[in-house]
Amino acid sequence: MIGAGIKRGTAELAVLSVLEDGPLHGYELARRIEQQTKGALRFTLAALYPMLYRMEQRRWIRGAWETSDNGRRRRCYRLTPAGKKKLSPLRQEWSELFQALRRLKKVAHA
Amino acid sequence: MIGAGIKRGTAELAVLSVLEDGPLHGYELARRIEQQTKGALRFTLAALYPMLYRMEQRRWIRGAWETSDNGRRRRCYRLTPAGKKKLSPLRQEWSELFQALRRLKKVAHA
DNA sequence: CTTTACATGTAAGATTCTTATATATGAAAG
DNA sequence: CTTTCATATATAAGAATCTTACATGTAAAG
Numbered sequence: 001m002i003g004a005g006i007k008r009g010t011a012e013l014a015v016l017s018v019l020e021d022g023p024l025h026g027y028e029l030a031r032r033i034e035q036q037t038k039g040a041l042r043f044t045l046a047a048l049y050p051m052l053y054r055m056e057q058r059r060w061i062r063g064a065w066e067t068s069d070n071g072r073r074r075r076c077y078r079l080t081p082a083g084k085k086k087l088s089p090l091r092q093e094w095s096e097l098f099q100a101l102r103r104l105k106k107v108a109h110a
Numbered sequence: 111m112i113g114a115g116i117k118r119g120t121a122e123l124a125v126l127s128v129l130e131d132g133p134l135h136g137y138e139l140a141r142r143i144e145q146q147t148k149g150a151l152r153f154t155l156a157a158l159y160p161m162l163y164r165m166e167q168r169r170w171i172r173g174a175w176e177t178s179d180n181g182r183r184r185r186c187y188r189l190t191p192a193g194k195k196k197l198s199p200l201r202q203e204w205s206e207l208f209q210a211l212r213r214l215k216k217v218a219h220a
Numbered sequence: 221c222t223t224t225a226c227a228t229g230t231a232a233g234a235t236t237c238t239t240a241t242a243t244a245t246g247a248a249a250g
Numbered sequence: 251c252t253t254t255c256a257t258a259t260a261t262a263a264g265a266a267t268c269t270t271a272c273a274t275g276t277a278a279a280g
Contacts, residue, residue: 001152004268008118008236010211017215027258037210042111047237049260054235070246074258091215097120098208100147104127105201114237118267137227157268159229164266180277184227 002100006093011043011051013094016079016087019061023078026052052077060086112210116203121153121161123204126189126197129171133188136162162187170196 005012014033018024024032026048034042052075055061060083063075079087115122124143128134134142136158144152162185165171170193173185189197 002150005235007120008267010117010207011237013211014214020215025258033214037213040112040206040210041214044238045259046239046241046261051236053260068257070257072245072258094211096150100150101120101123101127101204103147104124104143104151115266118236121268135227136229154269155228156230156270156272161267178227180226182227182276 002093002097006090006097010041011047012055013090014041014043015048015051015055016060016083016090019077019079019083020087023076025074025076027074029077055083059083112203112207116200116207120151121157122165123200124151124153125158125161125165126170126193126200129187129189129193130197133186135184135186137184139187165193169193 014037015029018029018032018036026045029052030043030045030048052061052063056063056077059080061077062080063077065073066076067073124147125139128139128142128146136155139162140153140155140158162171162173166173166187169190171187172190173187175183176186177183
């Protein structure tokens with residue numbers, strides 16, 4: 001059955017997907033998600049930061065403080081091997097959710 | 111942007127979709143959702159009943175007590191016109207969510 | 221009689237996401 | 251130079267959804 005966490009938790013997939021392309025800090029992550037979905041998906045930073053923290057606890061991502069060129073302190077997150085491994089079954093589950101919802105529509109007037 | 115309620119709330123779409131086919135009571139609704147999604151989506155009745163109540167408050171469905179052939183008391187829900195109207199923009203939003211996630215990275219066979 | 225299927229609910233709790241608030245620096249505009 | 255905008259991180263309070271566990275009762279089947 002499709003896991004409980006999958007039905008909400010769009011953000012989790014979004015973060016892992018974007019981080020797959022390379023390490024990023026929170027602020028930029030939020031912008032990428034918005035850009036890459038053409039504004040369809042938007043997460044406020046207040047939603048994002050606690051989630052990054054949770055994902056770090058689960059060892060899916062690892063954060064490290066760094067100082068950018070312009071002297072700003074920021075926390076840069078990268079996927080861990082565990083996070084990479086998580087991604088493909090996660091996508092699989094999402095795919096199954098899509099299918100399930102599509103079936104409901106079809107069968108609903110079959 | 112995709113509404114906050116859409117990212118969770120699979121159940122809402124599922125219930126409305128199944129009720130589109132005709133009036134049903136809660137217990138049977140749960141079974142239909144499970145059957146029609148081939149077991150991929152399952153909602154416990156404990157999740158379903160409070161939701162049916164909420165949806166009735168919003169006037170998307172209307173419940174009526176009836177007595178079945180075998181003398182059992184049960185609450186039969188049907189879509190209201192408002193509920194029917196809700197369905198198509200709801201599906202539209204879901205469709206946009208799928209698209210957005212696919213854009214982030216290819217989700218297995220979209 | 222005892223278990224399984226039918227049928228409805230409540231309670232406690234975890235999790236996720238929202239808005240609002242707080243802090244602080246660098247760069248650009250006036 | 252000083253206000254404002256973009257960068258950057260974070261917490262708090264609260265709404266909404268979904269989970270497990272609990273509670274109740276009838277009917278049919280073995």
